[in-house]
Amino acid sequence: xxxxxxxxxxxxxxxxxxxxxxxxxxxxxxxxxxxxxxxxxxxxxxxxxxxxxxxxxxxxxxxxxxxxxxxxxxxxxxxxxxxxxxxxxxxxxxxxxxxxxxxxxxxxxxxxxxxxxxxxxxxxxxxxxxxxxxxxxxxxxxxxxxxxxxxxxxxxxxxxxxxxxxxxxxxxxxxxxxxxxxxxxxxxxxxxxxxxxxxxxxxxxxxxxxxxxxxxxxxxxxxxxxxxxxxxxxxxxxxxxxxxxxxxxxxxxxxxxxxxxxxxxxxxxxxxxxxxxxxxxxxxxxxxxxxxxxxxxxxxxxxxxxxxxxxxxxxxxxxxxxxxxxxxxxxxxxxxxxxxxxxxxxxxxxxxxxxxxxxxxxxxxxxxxxxxxxxxxxxxxxxxxxxxxxxxxxxxxxxxxxxxxxxxxxxxxxxxxxxxxxxxxxxxxxxxxxxxxxxxxxxxxxxxxxxxxxxxxxxxxxxxxx
Numbered sequence: 001x002x003x004x005x006x007x008x009x010x011x012x013x014x015x016x017x018x019x020x021x022x023x024x025x026x027x028x029x030x031x032x033x034x035x036x037x038x039x040x041x042x043x044x045x046x047x048x049x050x051x052x053x054x055x056x057x058x059x060x061x062x063x064x065x066x067x068x069x070x071x072x073x074x075x076x077x078x079x080x081x082x083x084x085x086x087x088x089x090x091x092x093x094x095x096x097x098x099x100x101x102x103x104x105x106x107x108x109x110x111x112x113x114x115x116x117x118x119x120x121x122x123x124x125x126x127x128x129x130x131x132x133x134x135x136x137x138x139x140x141x142x143x144x145x146x147x148x149x150x151x152x153x154x155x156x157x158x159x160x161x162x163x164x165x166x167x168x169x170x171x172x173x174x175x176x177x178x179x180x181x182x183x184x185x186x187x188x189x190x191x192x193x194x195x196x197x198x199x200x201x202x203x204x205x206x207x208x209x210x211x212x213x214x215x216x217x218x219x220x221x222x223x224x225x226x227x228x229x230x231x232x233x234x235x236x237x238x239x240x241x242x243x244x245x246x247x248x249x250x251x252x253x254x255x256x257x258x259x260x261x262x263x264x265x266x267x268x269x270x271x272x273x274x275x276x277x278x279x280x281x282x283x284x285x286x287x288x289x290x291x292x293x294x295x296x297x298x299x300x301x302x303x304x305x306x307x308x309x310x311x312x313x314x315x316x317x318x319x320x321x322x323x324x325x326x327x328x329x330x331x332x333x334x335x336x337x338x339x340x341x342x343x344x345x346x347x348x349x350x351x352x353x354x355x356x357x358x359x360x361x362x363x364x365x366x367x368x369x370x371x372x373x374x375x376x377x378x379x380x381x382x383x384x385x386x387x388x389x390x391x392x393x394x395x396x397x398x399x400x401x402x403x404x405x406x407x408x409x410x411x412x413x414x415x416x417x418x419x420x421x422x423x424x425x426x427x428x429x430x431x432x433x434x435x436x437x438x439x440x441x442x443x444x445x446x447x448x449x450x451x452x453x454x455x456x457x458x459x460x461x462x463x464x465x466x
Contacts, residue, residue: 025066026134028059029124030141033427036420037145037194038184042174043166048109052420056117059124072127080374080433081126084426087367088119091321094360098320107322110417118422125430135391138431139201139398146198149191150227153181157230181230189409190418192228192236193402196243197424199224200401203247204394235412239405246401250393300412302344306331307354311362318361324349327358348417352410355417375429376403382435392435399428 036052044051066072077085095111128134155163157180161170166184168174174186183191202224206216221244228240248256309331310319319327325348332345349355356365382388383396406415406425415421 025059025062025124026128026130026137028055028062029121029128029427030138032056032059033121033420033424034141034145036423038148039166040184040419042168042186043184053117056120060120063124063127067127073129078433080371080378080429083367083371083374084119084122084429087364087371088115090364090367091115091360094317094364095321097317098323100320100322102323102326107320110321113419114417114422118426121423122426122430122433125427125432126434128431128434130395130431130434132389132391135395136205139205139394142398143198143202143205146195146202146224146227149181149183149195149198150224150230152183153188153191153195153227153230156181156183157232180232181227185419187418188231188233189236189413189415190421192231192233192239193405193409193415193418193421194424195224195227195231196236196240196405197398197402199228199240200243200247200398203244204251204397207251235409236405239408242404242408243401246404247397250397299344299347300350302339302341303347303350304354305339306341306344307349307351307358310358311354314358314361316361316363318357318359318364321359324355324358349414350412352407352413352415355414372403375399375432379432382432388435395428395432395435399432402428 032052032055035055036050039051041050063072092111092115095107098107100107130138152164152169155161156170164170169182169184169186170178172178177186177188180188181191182188183194185191185194199220202220203217206213206220209216225240228236231237306328310324310327325346328345332341349358353365356368379396379399383393385392402425406421409415
């Protein structure tokens, strides 16, 4: 079987090498992310091999070859690279320190597919050195993906199954979340995160149209809002609103910014408490009743209690990847808590911070928060950098928009174990990180030009990128 598999993969590898040479690393990277979303494991797989993992292997090999032959320039590590390496290194070491053979090696696939492979996406993004045209291509690709996901989610929600592709999305064999916009990832939260990402990119592109930009903005908002609504997931709605608010705050009219802020506070204080009972009791999944939906909202506090108790007994290193469910069963029988914790014991942790804390301890959570904080500070510096292009600032807005919807969903779902989501996050982080090289080179070029024209003394230190 392995020989036939090798023979079948050989022409794909040759094609991949030619594609990298023709379209460049960026084209194959975007193809890999989109293929992993639309044509992932549920669409096609041979053992653990899927289309996106084949493309990822080609990309990593191509970057290694280009780096060895000097076609891709190296660069000193900065604090983002160091934190990224320490975080992934800790999760790997912590997984191996625990009984990683337990439950049929349940922690190893989690480590591989949700941490190590996304870290490769960070490395790919780090070496891209994006220019103005390349950032535009990234925006166009993500906007097109978001448009497809929005249309598919709407078709799922309203029963227009003949529009849905791939067909497994509406296959009743995959019963969970059936009836709402779960998309090719078969998860409405993951689908909503990527729709919000596409919405941010599409809004920024529509804003730059010389003619009919208002019409384009209205069309974009209508289509993507319908897609976000069709997920029928409250945290997706919140994440979409947060991403939209970031775009509006960056480029909206100054007067409307403060007006929107005031109305937002009014809605949060007066409207949400009144509407909350209705938001927790409406039919979403095809095979789940309204009563079951209302019951699911009550599970969140129980999951938080179980997670916090596990963290108290395993504060530094956690229980290891893939071991949460085993421990949750033990803590669910705590008679000191007057709540039916047994109902929540069979579910994975539904909060990204508690998930990281329980499985990787305070060390893993601290490193993760430090990495995200450093990325946000770096993005802020890029935004304020004097020589950054318009597209460079767009990349900052895209990153913050994605981060906003990532954590809005992460407060109620473990987004760490939703396929492809960490790959998109770390790819964007790597591309943002790679702006350091481009901006620094631009700063040196402008400084040299000014020195030639005697605009300031040659002893003046050149401006550096963040």
